[in-house]
Amino acid sequence: MTHTLTPTADPATEIDDIARLLTPAGERIADPDLDRWVKDVDAAALRDLYRDMVLVRRIDTEGVALQRQGQLALWPPCQGQEATQIGTARALRADDFVFPSYRETGVVYARGARPADFVLAWRGEEHSTYNPYEINTATQQIIIGAQTLHAVGYAMGIQRDGTDQAAVSYFGDGASSQGDVNEAMVFASSFRAPTVFVCTNNHWAISEPVAVQAKFPIAGRAPGFGIPSMRVDGNDVLACLAAMRWALDNARRGNGPAFIEAVTYRMGPHTTSDDPTRYRDKEEVESWRRRDPIARVEALLRAEGEFDDAFEAAVAADADALAAEVRAAAMGAVTREPLTVLDNVYAEPHAGLDEQRAWFGAYLDGFAPAEAATVGEAR
Amino acid sequence: MTHTLTPTADPATEIDDIARLLTPAGERIADPDLDRWVKDVDAAALRDLYRDMVLVRRIDTEGVALQRQGQLALWPPCQGQEATQIGTARALRADDFVFPSYRETGVVYARGARPADFVLAWRGEEHSTYNPYEINTATQQIIIGAQTLHAVGYAMGIQRDGTDQAAVSYFGDGASSQGDVNEAMVFASSFRAPTVFVCTNNHWAISEPVAVQAKFPIAGRAPGFGIPSMRVDGNDVLACLAAMRWALDNARRGNGPAFIEAVTYRMGPHTTSDDPTRYRDKEEVESWRRRDPIARVEALLRAEGEFDDAFEAAVAADADALAAEVRAAAMGAVTREPLTVLDNVYAEPHAGLDEQRAWFGAYLDGFAPAEAATVGEAR
Amino acid sequence: MTQLTMAKAINEGLRRAMADDPKVLVMGEDIGKLGGVFRITDGLLDQFGAQRVIDTPLAEAGIVGTAVGLAFRGYRPVVEIQFDGFVYPAFDQIVCQVAKLHYRTRGNVKMPITIRIPWAGGVGAAEHHSESPEAYFVHTSGLRVIAVSNPQDAYVALRQAIASDDPVVYFEPKRLYHTKGEVDLDLQLADAPPMGLARVVREGSDVTLLTYGSQVSIALDAATAAEDEGVSIEVIDLRSLSPVDYRTVTASVRKTGRVVVTHEAAREAGVGAELIASVTERCFHYLEAAPQRVTGHDIPYPPAKLEKHHVPDLDRILDAVDRVMDRPNSLSGLVEA
Amino acid sequence: MTQLTMAKAINEGLRRAMADDPKVLVMGEDIGKLGGVFRITDGLLDQFGAQRVIDTPLAEAGIVGTAVGLAFRGYRPVVEIQFDGFVYPAFDQIVCQVAKLHYRTRGNVKMPITIRIPWAGGVGAAEHHSESPEAYFVHTSGLRVIAVSNPQDAYVALRQAIASDDPVVYFEPKRLYHTKGEVDLDLQLADAPPMGLARVVREGSDVTLLTYGSQVSIALDAATAAEDEGVSIEVIDLRSLSPVDYRTVTASVRKTGRVVVTHEAAREAGVGAELIASVTERCFHYLEAAPQRVTGHDIPYPPAKLEKHHVPDLDRILDAVDRVMDRPNSLSGLVEA
Ligand SMILES: Cc1ncc(C[n+]2csc(CCOP(=O)(O)OP(=O)(O)O)c2C)c(N)n1
Ligand SMILES: Cc1ncc(C[n+]2csc(CCOP(=O)(O)OP(=O)(O)O)c2C)c(N)n1
Numbered sequence A, B: 001m002t003h004t005l006t007p008t009a010d011p012a013t014e015i016d017d018i019a020r021l022l023t024p025a026g027e028r029i030a031d032p033d034l035d036r037w038v039k040d041v042d043a044a045a046l047r048d049l050y051r052d053m054v055l056v057r058r059i060d061t062e063g064v065a066l067q068r069q070g071q072l073a074l075w076p077p078c079q080g081q082e083a084t085q086i087g088t089a090r091a092l093r094a095d096d097f098v099f100p101s102y103r104e105t106g107v108v109y110a111r112g113a114r115p116a117d118f119v120l121a122w123r124g125e126e127h128s129t130y131n132p133y134e135i136n137t138a139t140q141q142i143i144i145g146a147q148t149l150h151a152v153g154y155a156m157g158i159q160r161d162g163t164d165q166a167a168v169s170y171f172g173d174g175a176s177s178q179g180d181v182n183e184a185m186v187f188a189s190s191f192r193a194p195t196v197f198v199c200t201n202n203h204w205a206i207s208e209p210v211a212v213q214a215k216f217p218i219a220g221r222a223p224g225f226g227i228p229s230m231r232v233d234g235n236d237v238l239a240c241l242a243a244m245r246w247a248l249d250n251a252r253r254g255n256g257p258a259f260i261e262a263v264t265y266r267m268g269p270h271t272t273s274d275d276p277t278r279y280r281d282k283e284e285v286e287s288w289r290r291r292d293p294i295a296r297v298e299a300l301l302r303a304e305g306e307f308d309d310a311f312e313a314a315v316a317a318d319a320d321a322l323a324a325e326v327r328a329a330a331m332g333a334v335t336r337e338p339l340t341v342l343d344n345v346y347a348e349p350h351a352g353l354d355e356q357r358a359w360f361g362a363y364l365d366g367f368a369p370a371e372a373a374t375v376g377e378a379r
Numbered sequence C, D: 001m002t003q004l005t006m007a008k009a010i011n012e013g014l015r016r017a018m019a020d021d022p023k024v025l026v027m028g029e030d031i032g033k034l035g036g037v038f039r040i041t042d043g044l045l046d047q048f049g050a051q052r053v054i055d056t057p058l059a060e061a062g063i064v065g066t067a068v069g070l071a072f073r074g075y076r077p078v079v080e081i082q083f084d085g086f087v088y089p090a091f092d093q094i095v096c097q098v099a100k101l102h103y104r105t106r107g108n109v110k111m112p113i114t115i116r117i118p119w120a121g122g123v124g125a126a127e128h129h130s131e132s133p134e135a136y137f138v139h140t141s142g143l144r145v146i147a148v149s150n151p152q153d154a155y156v157a158l159r160q161a162i163a164s165d166d167p168v169v170y171f172e173p174k175r176l177y178h179t180k181g182e183v184d185l186d187l188q189l190a191d192a193p194p195m196g197l198a199r200v201v202r203e204g205s206d207v208t209l210l211t212y213g214s215q216v217s218i219a220l221d222a223a224t225a226a227e228d229e230g231v232s233i234e235v236i237d238l239r240s241l242s243p244v245d246y247r248t249v250t251a252s253v254r255k256t257g258r259v260v261v262t263h264e265a266a267r268e269a270g271v272g273a274e275l276i277a278s279v280t281e282r283c284f285h286y287l288e289a290a291p292q293r294v295t296g297h298d299i300p301y302p303p304a305k306l307e308k309h310h311v312p313d314l315d316r317i318l319d320a321v322d323r324v325m326d327r328p329n330s331l332s333g334l335v336e337a
């Protein structure tokens, strides 16, 4: 190293100095770092990735629609980020373990979430639905950055078990400012834990542009912690797949953590409660629309003669069917019984809470059957 | 930047690839980064630095002795770190503001602390003595890393006031793992705050070697946050002075933060309560004794014919006189009145605490005058 | 007097505090262009510029820690924590630094920091967005804790908090942000009752109902309902949780002899415990029945669809009133442990 | 039975828990070669190796956050926080993750994490090394909180905490680390009274004195001193602060009718408030005097030379006993607010 270290990287918003395999127009270009990781990806595999992304986008639009119709309390759109989510998640093995954040609809989809798993939490029925051990995916984290430490700890467990699995955390550009994320890099590096950090730089943390968090690319931080890092086009599903395979391979071979910054864009509002017109320009959004992650795979497939109307229609039909299931899961949700709010606080009996349960049960019983439906509302 | 970023720096314990102006043998060597910052340092100035370091070491040995004699509850020795502390602190202006940690005896000395300021807190009489505004130095921080954020915030205040001061935080290699320190770098970079991070890598955080915190040099982290960084020989007072002048100049010229990792060694135990023989080898300590920061300045001065017995004796006498004052401050300390434990919790009246004061005063008064001396002890 | 929502009243409080004192800054996540997720800082960036309305990186320890540094430098930062559940990353800076620096420095360094927290539930929000962490701060010596229940108090207490040389944690019930009320924006702080005083919001003679924040209006509804049943309830809005205005509280309890406390936060070691312990210590011989608590259960905040079974409502309060009045109630059937 | 210091009893508890269950890990700062700053993990590194005795980087959120991940993976991490005052950087991970994950995941993910905290004052330490943060954790639903007072309880409760599928915050009074007592190391957990039970450590008939941790021995001294003055004090060591064993507590209070609570932590919204509120709710008609609290003042922990004026001592407890017995005491002269 030189004695004086000067930050030499490009500004955070410089989006062209990134690893890429597909141009926005859908041309397949070579990249010395990435090519070797996607040699096996043939047209069929590309079509699968296309289909995944279309389905995720469809879930997302359904989520927005359900929220608008009052079926959900909130929805955090992931439109624009499908390539990042699908590309990285499809590189995983089923027995890897993922710690996603609230916006990783596509990751959770790829891990095997069922229709209800996308909506019951946003409807306010549950804090989470799926059993993390069934799809090897933790509950989607809301506390910004906290899950990165969980992934590192899980990876330390993998090390102790001597398997070649990996633990992966997903988090945003905003999250990169949190102490937890930096501590996670320290721990991962110190213990050489088999973990991958996937930072989705979608340019915004609610209303704050990424430049509030970082004047230089976020990917540039990891090497300082001793973690190899890659900055990849997050709207290029092939590049995301390749980068993730590189990172996972690094972990499986005992080389410890790796870091991926996927540069993409949040096309929608932060959540359905947000009004992005207050803080960002239409032009910026439009410029990113021209980099659409789905369109570029479609263009490539078309150019290769691997995309026709029948395929498109079949995927659209699958997407609509899935959306219908998601909708049905939301509409058909049945709210739990009042007394169940006291369930699962502890794994073992707890005298204090058990007493509260007895009281609350008696209290609820005190309402005449006719009134039972309005328990908890004004009498 | 390249797409794949690989950590390329040397292992944390590689101590020769650092910026240096004085070899362990006391030879003055050239360094392209540093030379320009110490052109004005003549023999008289070097002798002052020598004197400072001798005095700090003398305070330190007095602190240890006072603790052994039961006059202090604890003492955190800084022996070995005098060049880091004096070199950096002597680069400061009086109107800069410093946020030191518990081990920065030399920094606090250089800022103008009085004899009592070194001992009353370690004696348990006060949490702190000096008024931070009198010597522009915050209370020495015990919560690892917390002060780095304070320095950044203070620097943000400087920016708003439009002056060319700087705010400086001192912290250890262990502290570099804390979330706060990393958040401080994020904020400093984001706001271009006029602050200097001085990381004293003394190789140990209590019993943990620096390799537990960092597999690569800590100085390598700052550039990832967009902060220029320098790794300097922390036992070379001239290099520390130069590095700090570079960093302060950067801040004063509106370029924002800079980071210095001073590579040095904690010659003593973590504190007087610690037993370092449990976790480190004698040989390591001895090898560092050969790099002593004071000896190398003496060697240089001798070579230049600027160091004679009279000077040495005069400095020793000054050191002994200061130590005597420190000792007198410790031995002469008078413990505050019991009721004063309730002072200064709030700046303004607080009904709850005022009531407690009334009660506690009455309670204390309830002991007969003869008993007053044993208030609070078993009756 | 103007009719304002609580959100607007707080916004005006910030605006006027900033206009009056150039040392007042606001900082937090999304408080600039967006005006905060609740629009509480709306318009401040335009009026005061980015040097005084600071969109910070996404890191709460960083926000509070840099506010400490700004306070060292003589500024009076007003920090916005985006939601109640996101204050915990800043807990160390609040407990070890903000609360203790004045004590540590023997009064030399003041920490005039106001920490604004959009607070508590009842708004159908996702996990971590409906927390009631006030007891943590009440238990922390060195802090003052304010919880407001209406636009006028919100305005006045905020201005007092900012003017105070002590750190103040200031809780804003999200559920009331859009509730309107009369606000006297021209009120001089010198003329307002000092920060820390409770207020009797409804007089009564049988039961003292102690509460704060968004529970105040529910308590008032309960008092109205109880009146129909012949029970006269005195409702006290505590307004300050640290210190508590025990003069007002004990005067009421000595009159009624019966106490119910209600809050959303969990019961165990909550603010209600402190109130009952203190009232019992101070008014033991006046008490005619065991004081009762109506609180959230000792559970993590539940999913939104179930929150109405967690947050105390009119029925739960009336049940507790029945308990202190020794009428048939939910405990009647249960054997006491 | 062996005579062991509390430090050694805890060390043995860790050793045997690790020997019995390969999923048990210990992690923290300086716990490896050094054996911890209090030597509680002494010898464990040699016996179990660096994979199970993990010296971590210096970051408490990191320690607890990675412990959460290890628990996800089926491990049972025992975390050492070096001193009470250093738990706050981990507060977010403890409150939002450790305490809530079982609830959040509807019981699918267990968090069998034990958080060991060398605790409280009386040892002449520097700032931040004498904190009593237990109320923060008692107020946090989803956690269990244990505070031990002697080697035998320390050993048993630690093993129970580690065996529990729930997260446990386990407080070890530093001041008692070198106090010796009989310990039955071969006790089978199945034979031990379940975690969470209080214990009557001295029987008495006039006053119930509730306490925990290092205050237990001071309470016993006070009971002895009171006996000379003709007052019979029943001392209860709560041992578990969440849940509290109210069966044992109320049985005593119904017998004595008088209650004093003592702890080192600040008074406002402390554990004592909870105890008095609950006892008053449960035993109101048995109470003959207002329950009294003897606590630290509502101040940051003072400098070591002054700590004896902060931590409740025998005199302060006896003064409170005088108050509940309606004898002349420190309040006699004061007008009640
Ligand atoms: C600790 C914490 N602080 C604040 C928030 C509020 N919040 C939710 S999302 C968000 C922005 C996150 O930005 P980023 O990490 O870039 O993720 P993105 O939303 O863009 O996917 C904020 C501030 C939170 N959830 N947790
Ligand atoms: C938040 C926090 N955690 C733990 C400690 C206990 N502790 C005091 S000093 C220390 C080691 C610090 O190492 P380093 O940062 O390298 O500074 P040094 O002691 O070497 O000067 C530790 C763990 C603390 N003071 N604060």
Ligand SMILES: [Mg+2]
Residues within 6 Å of the ligand: A172, A173, A174, A200, A201, A202, A203, A204, A205, A206
């Ligand atoms: Mg983002």
Ligand SMILES: [Mg+2]
Residues within 6 Å of the ligand: B172, B173, B174, B200, B201, B202, B203, B204, B205, B206
């Ligand atoms: Mg160190």
